[in-house]
Amino acid sequence: MTHRRRFSTRALWGAGGGESVVKAAIVDPEFAISGMNRPITACLNLGMVQCHFPRKICGDAPSGPQPLAQQQTTEPRTFTYADAGVDIERANRTKQRIKYLAHKTFNRGVLSEIGGFGGLFSIDKKKYPDPVLVSSVDGVGTKLKIAFEMGLHHTIGADLVNHCVNDIAVQGAAPMFFMDYFATGKLQPEVIEKVIVGIADACKQNGCALIGGETAEMPGFYSNGEYDLAGFIVGVVDRSRIVTGKVVQPGDVLIGLPSTGLHTNGYSLARKLFFEVARYTPDSYVNEIKGKVGTELMKTHKSYWAIVRRMIDAEAVSAMAHITGGGITENLPRVLPKGMGAIVEIHSWPGPPIFEHLQKIGNVPRDEMLRTFNMGIGMILVVPAKKFKKAQLILERCSEKGYVIGRIVKGERRVTYQ
Numbered sequence: 001m002t003h004r005r006r007f008s009t010r011a012l013w014g015a016g017g018g019e020s021v022v023k024a025a026i027v028d029p030e031f032a033i034s035g036m037n038r039p040i041t042a043c044l045n046l047g048m049v050q051c052h053f054p055r056k057i058c059g060d061a062p063s064g065p066q067p068l069a070q071q072q073t074t075e076p077r078t079f080t081y082a083d084a085g086v087d088i089e090r091a092n093r094t095k096q097r098i099k100y101l102a103h104k105t106f107n108r109g110v111l112s113e114i115g116g117f118g119g120l121f122s123i124d125k126k127k128y129p130d131p132v133l134v135s136s137v138d139g140v141g142t143k144l145k146i147a148f149e150m151g152l153h154h155t156i157g158a159d160l161v162n163h164c165v166n167d168i169a170v171q172g173a174a175p176m177f178f179m180d181y182f183a184t185g186k187l188q189p190e191v192i193e194k195v196i197v198g199i200a201d202a203c204k205q206n207g208c209a210l211i212g213g214e215t216a217e218m219p220g221f222y223s224n225g226e227y228d229l230a231g232f233i234v235g236v237v238d239r240s241r242i243v244t245g246k247v248v249q250p251g252d253v254l255i256g257l258p259s260t261g262l263h264t265n266g267y268s269l270a271r272k273l274f275f276e277v278a279r280y281t282p283d284s285y286v287n288e289i290k291g292k293v294g295t296e297l298m299k300t301h302k303s304y305w306a307i308v309r310r311m312i313d314a315e316a317v318s319a320m321a322h323i324t325g326g327g328i329t330e331n332l333p334r335v336l337p338k339g340m341g342a343i344v345e346i347h348s349w350p351g352p353p354i355f356e357h358l359q360k361i362g363n364v365p366r367d368e369m370l371r372t373f374n375m376g377i378g379m380i381l382v383v384p385a386k387k388f389k390k391a392q393l394i395l396e397r398c399s400e401k402g403y404v405i406g407r408i409v410k411g412e413r414r415v416t417y418q
Contacts, residue, residue: 085219101200102196119179129238131238137230143156145271146267159263160199166301172243175206182196182216185219243317246337248340249318252383255403260378262299263324265373281294306398316381316390328374328380345405351377
């Protein structure tokens, strides 16, 4: 069974779920008197709860007519949503705190207040005369498993928001509003609050409003202490300023912006290598990575919106690629036009030591590493050669590091490593 919350849209809603059926035998006096010797069975759908009534209720009725005085008069038990594992009162208390956190992210574009069925957001038509909406949805994958084990929940929310912001930023879109989905077996208010605090803080830092969300409490569906998390973002860009990659041409320079680590991709392989092959724990200090395993794996996914926005305003980029699942190998070709390929110089940037150590532990082939992990590059800017100095100046003014990692060439739409 689930309950759903929406704010500014975050109001609480019940939703059906669960298939278990409880059967209670009830003897109807009229049928008993008329000679019926079997009870009438009523089926009560009580969600994910299975009950067994005492045999004196659920068993067969005595054969033959029975005097009314001898008939069973025990009242059937009354069930509530809480009996099925869904505590509405606890959810309502949690919702009040979530409302407060969400409201702190509101800006002039938000038109709706807390409690509606949908969130309303207004586009600034003076700033965007011909607005185009850009949307994306994503999760944080099995990075959650490490968060559960470490009891570290406040950074996961920022991972989610920053990932989604970067996805729409590569098309030139400014983030407008965000919505989240949080699902768990049993609602733990202190856990969801930490997650939402991370989401709200990241939304505020990226200039977008947290205007809606849903919490699903589904008893028996998730293991104790575990949850799933997903986010949905909508941004806006004026049609004349959409970054499509169609103007990319040979000679354009590839500038790589460094990642903080794995970000939110490749964790299934990383967990297997660290925890099963090397038999580390999150608290293990490893000299090769210069830190504890858990700390390195939980580094927050970086948002590149601040630097990307300046590059777009200066018209210094012809395309951008967010390096997520699939690595540089699969993500960079997504923004290249037909007839254009990329040459990437593999040793042109200093990657975090965690990648080298992962490769060593699992003897992972280089090509497999490059299409699984970001390898230390979280965003690639494709910069026209004549705009290269301008791009460098912007990076310096923003105190951002950037590495020249390759160039665009004519050829098949793929990445060639050198």
